Amino acid sequence: MPQPIRIFSFFSGSGFLDLGFEKAGFVVDFVNEFSLSFSKAYKYARAQMGIPEPRFGYSKDINEFIETRSRELKGHIALEHKEGNLVGFIGGPPCPDFSIAGKQKGRDGDNGKLSQSYVDLICAQKPDFFLFENVKGLWRTAKHRAYYDELKESLSKYYYLTDRLCNALEFGAPQDRDRILLFGVRSTVARRLHLNINDFNWNGYIRFDIDEIKNLPWPPTEPFEIQNNRPAPEEIPQELTVQYWFEKNDVLHHPNSQDFFTPRAGLARMLAIQEGDDSKKSYKRLHRWRYSPTVAYGNNEVHLHPYLARRLSAAEAMALQSLPADFSLPPEMSLSDKFKTIGNGVPFLLANGIAQSIRDFFNLTKQ
DSSP: OOSOEEEEEESOTTSHHHHHHHTTTOEEEEEEOSOHHHHHHHHHHHHHHTOOOOTTOEESOGGGGTTTTHHHHHHHHHHHHHTTOEEEEEEOOOOTTTOTTSOOOGGGSTTHHHHHHHHHHHHHHOOSEEEEEEETHHHHSHHHHHHHHHHHHHHTTTEEEEEEEEEGGGGTOSBOOEEEEEEEEEHHHHHHHTOOGGGOOTTTTOOSOHHHHHTSOOOOOBOOOTTOOOOOOSSSOGGGSHHHHHHHTTGGGSTTTTOOOOOSSOHHHHHHSOBTOOOSSSOEEOOTTSOBSOOOOOTTOOEEOSSSSSBOOHHHHHHHTTOOTTOOOOTTSOHHHHHHHHHHSOOHHHHHHHHHHHHHHHTTOOO
């Protein structure tokens, strides 16, 4: 990179988005996460992977940095700038209030308000660039879109903006998951570095055309048979399938391989669901040679193993999030928190692809 870039991460969860940036060469110097359980998982995963702790440590409540700790954060950014570093904020405020599957409270919901908090923080602290990530409901639903446009209007006072609705499949992750991504570069920084926001290339690390992928002859629903050996069809890209990622991450030998819920009742119902029948809101059985529905396990949504009589393990769910095989969650973390943090996370390959596009954008700096 022509100029070192440091990341301040907000709503970090267990760090899937951050890991995408770290693997693209960025350094995370500050982490904000409200959940103590998720924060512990963030620290644990990076200790296992040998990634250094953030220079400025961890924090809990983002609103503190708008109110009582604003000067502290400004001091961190000023120090980075003094050392010649660019600073970027990245974050995806909790999104159930905008999700089509959620309660649709929007901007008035407790989580919906955090999008405004994040934008207010960006406008107050003015990092050199930012990334805002959220669900497609913030773009596609009329009342939420009006709110999103208001957020963009606030940011446009200081930033040149570009946004895109991205799907994880485009980047090689084996799940159908749409996310809205908004990137902004501070106007004064763009002028100083001779950057044009129109040069930002959203497509630089896209590997698959989403329409072509969805129109391929994916295998149909088939009878559920325990441990059967169903061969892969030839017409599909195997790297977008559940089975490919189970094998790639060696999920049966992963530290979180035994982390799955055991049903106290309903086993007969589970056994009756065919492989690939993901048509219901709950009890979706994945097909080994198809991609997964969105990896999200809230609202009583249950995803079943393609050819075993059980729910997915945490190791298998993380594989579907395209995480590296050496990413793991702490053994003492509750099962509920494991699946919540996995479902909340940004697919690693999507995060990594966007991080590389941001890296390339700043590489356009004229020397």
